[in-house]
Amino acid sequence: MLVVFIRTIILYTIVIVAMRIMGKRQIGELQPFELAIAIMISDLASVPMQNTGVPLLHGVIPILTMLAIQIIISFVSLKSTRARNIICGKPSVLISAGKINENVFQNELYTLNDFLEQLRSKDIYNIADVEYAILESNGQLSVVPKAGKRNVTPEDLNLNVKYEAPALELIxxxxxxxxxxxxxNLDKHMLEAELNKIGIKQIKDVLFASIDCDRKLFCQAKEKRSK
Structure with missing residues (x-):
C-alpha cells in the first residue's frame, strides 16, 4: 500500500510539472496536438499508478517523451508560420460581411445549430446581427457584431476616460x-495603519484586501470578526 501511495505522488507530481511546462492555456484553448498530448500523458500516468507490476520508469519515460515532443512542436510552430498552419490549422471565416459561408461550415463539419449555440453564449441571439464570425484553430468562436448592434463605447460618445489599471490584491x-x-508603493506598517482605521488590528483577520488605481482600499474581514 505504501508503494502505491509513493508511486501515485511521484507520477502526480510529474504530470503537474509537465502540464505547467506545456503552458497556462485552459483546456478549451488548447490546440488539437496539445489536447492529444495532455490526454496521452494522463493515460500514461494511470497505468503504472494502478499496476505496481509495471516499473515506474515505464510511466515516467513516456511522459517525459511526450513532453519533449510537445515542446519541439510548439517551438517549430513558434518559428514557422507554415508549420503552424499545418500543425494547428487556420481560422475559418464562417460569416463574412454578414453573409453565411455555407462551404466553410461543411468543410469544418460545423452545424448551424452549433454556431447558434455559440452565439447565444456570447449574448447574441440573432444571426442577422453578426458582421463577421471566425472559428479559431482551437475551436473558439470570435464574433464581430454589426456596427449598429455593438455596445456603445466612450469613444463612440467622444468621452475622455481616465486610465484604469487592475486592482492589486494585498491580502x-x-x-x-x-x-x-x-x-x-506601500509597506506593511502603512497597510496595518489603514486596517486599524476600519477596526482591523491584524492582517491574519482579513479575508480579502485590494487597492485600486485611485489608491482606494477595499477590505473585508473574516466572518469571525463580523459576528
Missing part, C-alpha cells in the same frame, strides 16, 4: 502578498 485569506504591496 487573501489572511496572507499578505508582499510583491503586490511593493508594487502599490
Amino acid at each position: 487573501i485569506d489572511g496572507d499578505l502578498i508582499k510583491e503586490n504591496l511593493k508594487n502599490a
